[in-house]
Amino acid sequence: MNGGGSRRYSGVQAPGRVGLPPILQRPDLPVRARLTVGSSVMLWVVRPSWLWRREVCAVGVLVGLAVYGWLVVGWVGAVVSPVPLVVATAALPWSRRWAVHTLRRARLRREWDRACRFAGLSTVNDRIPRIREERWVPAGDRLLVRVPRGATVDELGEQAERVAAVLRVREVRVARDAQRADIAHVDIVRRDPFGGAGIPEMAGRIPWPWVLYGQASLWDPIPVAVDDMGDPVTMRLPGRNVVVAGEPEAGKSAALSLVLAAAALDPYVKVCGLDAKRLELALWKPVMDRVVGPDMDEAIDLMEDLIRIMDDRYELLEAAGRRSWGPSDGPLYLIPIDELRFYTANPNRSARVKFNELAIDLTARGRAAGMIKAAATQKPSSDVVPTSYRDLFAYRWAMRCTTRDASDTILGAGWATQGFSAAEIDVNTRGVGLLLAEAGFPRLCKSYYLEDHDIRAIAARGAALRRLVAGETSI
Template structure:
């Protein structure tokens, strides 16, 4: 049988034995094409050297290219462009090799081709075009083999919504949230913290994903569930939503805070704030349901099915430590609260009611599945087990690689965010310090006094 080759080569999908032309194409022309930018740079330097030699002698022919390279390396802009071009070329060569070893080459010797490349904090983001006769699912199936050849942490592949032959490929090389990347500080400042006024009808920036893109949430018509173990960053994630509501004078904030701590700094902007009192919590939900019913009467008379900004304010209802209310020892009070919370979550979206509960693990014994399933936006911070992660995001996500139990315990504020109709995105929430929260709450209270007509401020 003979010994194995010294140099590993992928299997060639050819129909017959190689001819001389085929051998030259596979082992000379194709590798040269992958090195085309570098070869073009060498040719350009050689041309400069030859011109300088002919014009001023052999010394100029040697010194000219050396001075040119030194000048290009000394200028930051050209140096960065050169380094970036080298990295792109190196990635394309390694991608070509990885796809061939993963068995993605077609019978016509075509592989998924990189058509766009962008460097991101976690590694590289690519747009890839699959060859004719192939499909994106084959690339997804080979993702682990491609990642092994590239020697990276992970390959994530999603389909382009416009074209079936295009796929978005995230090459994850590092964890940008570990504190070593200067582009991703330990505490990300909220982009809207210095704004005088915002609108909750606009998409609210809440986090940055590991590709460096800002994640926004369109809150009207949606409820948000935030879960995770203690000190995972649930209150930090909730702060961005609360801050947007505070800076919108047309938002009514109704809060439930079992610990009396997480929402205390926001007290100036709350219309009502309930602590660890089940009777007050139930009465508050009754008032919200009454307002919801009045709004549906208004929509019925107007001949519409959803709330608009011109109809009146939105209601934002953050609930910290949801477990205290949904799993109360008093069975009668617990059942009353759960029934009202389910009704408000089921019917409140079209009436401008936004629920934002936070809890450690919304399992069935803590939060009824009939209530949890009505919360479309799920944000899973670090969890102790994969089952807890699936409880927040939904069954099966951990098996598909979206497991909040794998988040490093030292990276507070990092989690998986699943918006309605999408895939979970690994992200880090924006951070607001106590001083920034107090400042935003003060500005929000002033905006509400102005909206009420108190012009003396």
């Protein structure tokens, strides 16, 4: 053992200073220069006080009013003078909202300052990522943050878990701005807005925004859900296929009905569906050109007819020197399939193999010919849905699953290890799932919901629109 002011443990040099740690935790200072009295006051007094400036100003105004009342009336005036301002601020809606927003904003910025410093995100010049804008969202807060010189958004993203731990929140998400490298979009997730203790208007059934539309176009983005930040989630269906999967009663049929509703309100869309249970598509029959039940021969016949239409369209496109079907070329075809497992894993082996061959061909080649597949099933594992078929679905919507492996089977391998697992969704929240669509990563969202009477009304409007287009009646 050395007799100096330091000791060695396992070959590691220990600091010479020993003693009790500070009572209050504080982050390390990254500044390289030697601290003077002035710089210490600036770092440990002025800077923290600046974060309390709004509260200090509010207290200063109240104290000023109290002093004025004391000078004019006496101690009674000192007590009474601040009361009218406090009552007026609390009574008027606009002033109350302003006061609550101001105090909440100040608290958020103090918490963010502390979290960034404890996460080691301060630079050698004692600068941290600064909040430029903030707004409340159902799951927590959404921030627009600017990183200081010498720092990057990637560094903030790497320390997101540390920041979340200091803030004591569920999660912190960081995304780089597409236009500026020094700007980050940060989501602070404090709660699950879809759970029982979440936001009331999001915990229950959320009505579909197009439920009262007279007519729509399937070429436009259609609203299908609301994410945990409160933003609407849309899908662009032409040129893409959709699969919705999850455990029973997770909300697969409700999600599939939204795609059908959008197709029903477009009189130029032809709907040809397969319904193994004969129940999920029953209410949509007024707008369906053809529907097949649990009959493999009829299902194979439908696939062959659709493939013939697809081949005819490719001949027209080839003659016109074009590569994809457009809005002016003719109707889109929507092929909804409920309980896909019945057809792809049917006990009749020869029929199953034939159907899978036709379905894979239609799904692989039909996108550019205006053929859209929308399927609902439970876990689409390779023994239920052929891998070569499953991989053709660009949009994947994973509702509640029992295991992480089942979630990865729907979304794709590796997403669960990155924190996107449908197995973590609350079993009591129907319609909530992870949607892998245009964002490039799975988004936690809750599908809109259509009541049976809404479906009947939409199907009736869709049927009337189709008769009008066909010239049979007028509205």
